[in-house]
Amino acid sequence: MEMIAKQLKKRKRLKSGYLFAVLMMALPLVQFAVFYVYVNFNSWVMAFQIPLDDEYVFSLQNFKSFFESLRYDGNSQFKYMLLNTLYLFVAGDLIALPLTVFFSYLFYKKIAGSQFYKVILYLPTVISIVMMTLVFRYFITVNGPMYLAFDKLFGVRLPDFFGDSRYAIHTIMFFNVWSGLGYSVILLSGVMARFPVEIFESLRIDGAGYTKEFFKVVVPLAWPTICTLFVLNLANAFTNFSAFMLFTPSNYEIMRTDVIGYYVYRSAGSFFYANQGAAVGFIVSAIALPIVLLARFLLSKTSEEVTF
Amino acid sequence: MKAEPVNRRNKTQKICFAIFGVILFLYALSVFLPFAWVFLQSFRKSAAFYDNQLALSGGLDLGNYAYAFLQMTYKKTNFVGMFSNNVILAAEMTAAMIVFPTVTSYVISKYPFKICKVMLIVALAITVIPTIGSLPAMYKLTNTLNMRNNFLLIWMLNASGFGFNFFILYSGFQGISWTYAEAGKIDGASHLRIFLQIMLPQAKPFLISVAITTFITNWNDYLTAFLYMDKQPTLSLGLYELGQKLLYESGNITPLFAGIILSLIPTVVLFAVFQKAIMKNMSVGGIKG
Numbered sequence: 001m002e003m004i005a006k007q008l009k010k011r012k013r014l015k016s017g018y019l020f021a022v023l024m025m026a027l028p029l030v031q032f033a034v035f036y037v038y039v040n041f042n043s044w045v046m047a048f049q050i051p052l053d054d055e056y057v058f059s060l061q062n063f064k065s066f067f068e069s070l071r072y073d074g075n076s077q078f079k080y081m082l083l084n085t086l087y088l089f090v091a092g093d094l095i096a097l098p099l100t101v102f103f104s105y106l107f108y109k110k111i112a113g114s115q116f117y118k119v120i121l122y123l124p125t126v127i128s129i130v131m132m133t134l135v136f137r138y139f140i141t142v143n144g145p146m147y148l149a150f151d152k153l154f155g156v157r158l159p160d161f162f163g164d165s166r167y168a169i170h171t172i173m174f175f176n177v178w179s180g181l182g183y184s185v186i187l188l189s190g191v192m193a194r195f196p197v198e199i200f201e202s203l204r205i206d207g208a209g210y211t212k213e214f215f216k217v218v219v220p221l222a223w224p225t226i227c228t229l230f231v232l233n234l235a236n237a238f239t240n241f242s243a244f245m246l247f248t249p250s251n252y253e254i255m256r257t258d259v260i261g262y263y264v265y266r267s268a269g270s271f272f273y274a275n276q277g278a279a280v281g282f283i284v285s286a287i288a289l290p291i292v293l294l295a296r297f298l299l300s301k302t303s304e305e306v307t308f
Numbered sequence: 309m310k311a312e313p314v315n316r317r318n319k320t321q322k323i324c325f326a327i328f329g330v331i332l333f334l335y336a337l338s339v340f341l342p343f344a345w346v347f348l349q350s351f352r353k354s355a356a357f358y359d360n361q362l363a364l365s366g367g368l369d370l371g372n373y374a375y376a377f378l379q380m381t382y383k384k385t386n387f388v389g390m391f392s393n394n395v396i397l398a399a400e401m402t403a404a405m406i407v408f409p410t411v412t413s414y415v416i417s418k419y420p421f422k423i424c425k426v427m428l429i430v431a432l433a434i435t436v437i438p439t440i441g442s443l444p445a446m447y448k449l450t451n452t453l454n455m456r457n458n459f460l461l462i463w464m465l466n467a468s469g470f471g472f473n474f475f476i477l478y479s480g481f482q483g484i485s486w487t488y489a490e491a492g493k494i495d496g497a498s499h500l501r502i503f504l505q506i507m508l509p510q511a512k513p514f515l516i517s518v519a520i521t522t523f524i525t526n527w528n529d530y531l532t533a534f535l536y537m538d539k540q541p542t543l544s545l546g547l548y549e550l551g552q553k554l555l556y557e558s559g560n561i562t563p564l565f566a567g568i569i570l571s572l573i574p575t576v577v578l579f580a581v582f583q584k585a586i587m588k589n590m591s592v593g594g595i596k597g
Contacts, residue, residue, distance in 0.1 A: 020499035021419045025427075028412045028469030035446070035465060036434070043445035103335075106328050113329070119583075120336040123343070126579045126586075128528035130544040131568050134551045138561070139342040145361050152362070178338065210321055235438055242530075246548065249556050264443050268535065274444035281441010288438045296436070 046278035051271060062279030077255055077263075078280075084244075084259045085237050085284075087173060092233035096177045096184070101226060103181065104188035105218055108195075109210075118189075121182035132179055133246040137162065140171075162247060169257050172243050179243075184229055191225045192218065227299035234295055238288045241265060260284050350565035357562050372566035380563055382546035383539070387567060394542040394571075396459055397533070398526040404467035405522050406515065412469035413477040414503060414511075418486065428478075431470040443535070450536055457539040465532065473518055480514040481507070517585035524575050524586075543571040 047063075049056040069076040107114050124132060140146045142160050150156045161171040195218075203213055219226070241261030248254050254262075260280060267277025317325060348364060349357055350373070356366025380387050416424045416431075446465075455461040468474075488510075489502045497506070508515075530544035538545065547567050554561045579586060 017419055017499055018421060021415045021421060021424070024411050024415050024503075025469075028408050028467075031408065031464060031467050032470060035449075035468065036470075039442050039445045039449055040439055042449070043439075043442040046445055046448075047441065103332065106325075106332060109325070111325055111329055111332065113333070117332055117336050120339055122579065122586075123339055126524055126528075126575045127343075127572060128530065128544055128575070130528075130530045130548050131572060134547065134564075134568060135342045135346050137551075138555065139345065141555070145345055148362055178335075181335070182339075210324070238438055238440055246530075249552060260440065264441055265535075268443040268447040274448065277444045278441045281439075281443075285438055285440045288440065292436065292438060 043278050044282060046275050047282040048279075049275050051275065056275070062276045063283070065276065066280060066283060075255070077258055080256055081258045081260050081263055081280075084169060084257065087169065088176070088240065088259065089234060089237035091173045091177050092180070092237055093230055096180055097226070097229060097233060099177070100181060100184040100188055100229065101219065101222065103185045104192055104222075105214055107185065107189040108192040108218070118186065121185055124179045124182045125186070129179070129242050130246060133175070133243060136175055136179075137247060165256050168247075172247055172257060175243050175247070176240070188222060188225055188229070191222055195221055223302065227302070230299060231292060231295050235288070235292050238284060346565045347569055350562060350569050352562060354560050354562050372563045373570065375563040376566040376570060380546075380550065380567055382541050382549050385541050385546065387546075387570070390541050390543045390546040391571070393533075393537070393540050394527065394544075397462070397537065397540075397542055398523055398529075400459065400463040401466045401526040401529070401532070402519060402523045404463040405471070405473055405526070406519050408467045408469040409471065409473040409477050410508075410511075410515065413474050414481050414507065417478050417481040418489075418507075427470075431474055434470055435472075435475075447535060456536045459540065462532070462536055465536070466526075473522060476518055477511075477514070480511060484510045517582070520578060520582045521586055524578055527575055543567075547571060 046056075048058055048060065050059040050061050066078055069078040070082075072079075107118065111117075138144055140158075140161050142158075142163070147158050150158050159167055161167050199217055199221075200213065203217060239261050241259050244257055244259050244262045245265065248257060248262075264277045264281050267273040267280075270277075349361070351368040351370070352364065353366050353369060353371060359366070377387050382390065385393070412427070412431075416428050450456050450462075450465070453461065455464065484507060488506050492502045492506050528544070530542075530548065533540075533542040533545040534548075541549075547564065550564055550567070553559065554564050
C-alpha cells in the first residue's frame with residue numbers, strides 16, 4: 001500500500017517535471033525551429049529558384065552558372081573563390097597551427113616575459129575585427145607610418161600591399177594568421193599548463209633534449225586539442241570572410257580576393273543574387289560537410305591512441 | 309632540495325630560447341605598435357599629423373576626441389548615437405545568448421527524459437554541420453518578420469539555446485550537485501523555484517564569466533549591424549564606413565583614430581577588470597570540440 005502511494009507520488013513528480021521541462025524548452029525550441037530549421041530548409045529551396053518578374057520559379061540555373069563559370073578557361077570569380085578558400089585552409093592549418101603549437105610550447109617553457117606576452121596576445125581577441133582591420137590597413141598603407149619608417153630608416157619603398165593585386169590576397173592571409181594566433185595560443189598553452197609534471201621529470205632523467213621533449217611528449221599530449229583546432233580552422237576556411245570584406249573598399253571590383261563566405265554575404269541583401277548565393281552555399285556545404293566529417297573521424301582515430 | 313627543471317637550460321638551449329624570444333617579441337611588437345601609434349596620433353592636430361606621421365610634434369590636444377564625439381556622423385547618427393546603439397544591441401544580444409542556453413542546458417543536464425538526450429545529440433550535430441549558404445534565407449526572413457532595424461525583435465536572431473554557450477553552461481550545470489534540489493523537493497519547492505532559487509545561485513560564477521565574454525563578442529560583432537541594423541548603426545558599422553570614406557577619398561583621419569580609441573575603451577576596461585575570468589573561460593570553453 002505504502003509502496004503504491006510512493007510510486008504514485010513519484011509518477012506525479014515526474015509528470016510535473018515533464019511539464020516544467022516542456023514549458024522551459026518551448027521558446028528555445030520555437031526559436032530553433034524558425035531560425036535554424038526553417039532558415040536552412042528555405043535556403044535549400046532558394047537554391048533551386050530564380051527570380052522572375054515579381055515571383056520565384058523553380059530552376060537549376062543557379063547551379064548551371066556556377067559550374068559553367070568553373071569550366072570557363074579564363075579567370076572566373078568562382079574559381080578565385082574556391083582557390084582562396086583552399087589558401088585560407090593552408091594558411092590556417094599548415095601555417096598558423098604549427099606556429100600556434102610552437103608559441104604555446106615557448107609559453108609552456110616559461111620563456112622570459114611570458115606573462116606580458118600573454119596580455120598582448122589577448123589584444124586581438126578582445127578588440128573588434130573592424131578596428132583591427134582599420135588600424136592594420138592604415139598602418140601599412142602607402143605614405144602610412146610603416147611605409148615612411150622603412151623609407152627613412154632603410155631607404156626601402158614598400159609596395160602597396162592592398163592596392164597591388166599581386167600582394168592583396170597574401171596581405172589578407174597574413175592578417176588572418178597574425179590576428180588569429182593569439183586566441184589559439186592562449187587556448188593551447190592553457191591545455192599544456194595542465195600536463196602532468198612527472199612525465200617531463202622522468203624524461204629529463206633520461207637526458208632528453210627540448211626537441212625530443214617537444215615531439216615525443218608535448219605534441220602527443222596536446223594532440224586532441226591540436227586536432228580540434230585543425231577541424232575548427234578547416235570549417236573556418238569555408239565560412240570566414242571578415243577580413244576579406246573589411247579590407248575591400250566598398251566601390252571596388254572584387255574578384256581576386258573573393259571567398260565563398262563573402263560572396264554569400266554580398267548576395268544576401270540582393271533581389272537578383274540572393275538565390276545564386278544560396279545555391280553556392282548549397283554546393284559548398286555539400287563539399288564541406290564530408291571533408292569536415294572525414295577530418296574529424298580521422299583525427300579522432302589518431303587521438304584515441306594517446307592515453308594519459 | 310627541489311630542482312626547477314623547467315628553467316634550467318644548457319648553452320645551446322639558452323641560445324635557442326634567446327632567438328625564439330626575439331621572434332616572440334617581434335610578434336608582440338607588431339600587435340602592440342599599430343595600436344600604440346593610433347593612440348598617440350589621436351591626440352595630434354591634423355596639420356601636424358600630415359606634416360610628420362612618425363613624430364609627436366605639434367603638441368597634444370583633445371580636439372580629435374571632441375570632433376569624434378560631436379561631429380562625426382554616419383547617415384545622421386553621431387558618435388554618441390552609435391555608442392548607445394552599440395550598448396543596446398550588445399546588451400540585448402548578451403541577454404538572449406545567456407538566458408536561452410541557460411534554460412536549455414539546465415533542463416537537458418538535469419532532467420533525464422529521452423527527449424533531452426535527443427536534443428543533446430541535435431545540439432552536437434549543429435556544431436558539426438557547416439551552414440554556409442543560409443544568410444540570404446535569414447535576410448529574407450528578417451525582412452518578412454519586420455526585424456530589420458528593430459531593437460525590439462532583433463535579439464531573436466541570436467537567442468539560440470543550442471550554440472557555443474550551451475556547451476559551456478551544460479558542463480557547468482553537470483558539475484552542480486542535485487542534492488540541494490532534492491532537499492528543496494522534500495520541502496515542497498516547485499521545479500521553477502528549485503531552478504531559480506537553488507540551482508541558479510550556484511551557477512552564478514560560471515554564468516557571470518560566460519556573460520562577460522559574450523558581451524565582449526557582441527560589442528565587437530559587426531555582422532548583425534552590417535546586415536540587419538544599417539539604419540541604427542553601431543560603432544563597428546559607423547567607424548567602418550567612415551574609415552572607407554576617409555581612407556579612399558582622403559580626409560581628416562585623426563578624429564577617426566580618436567573614434568577607434570573611444571570605441572575600444574569598454575572592451576579594454578572589461579578585459580582589465582575581468583582578465584582572470586576571461587582567461588579561464590577561454591581555456592575551458594576551447595577544449596571541447
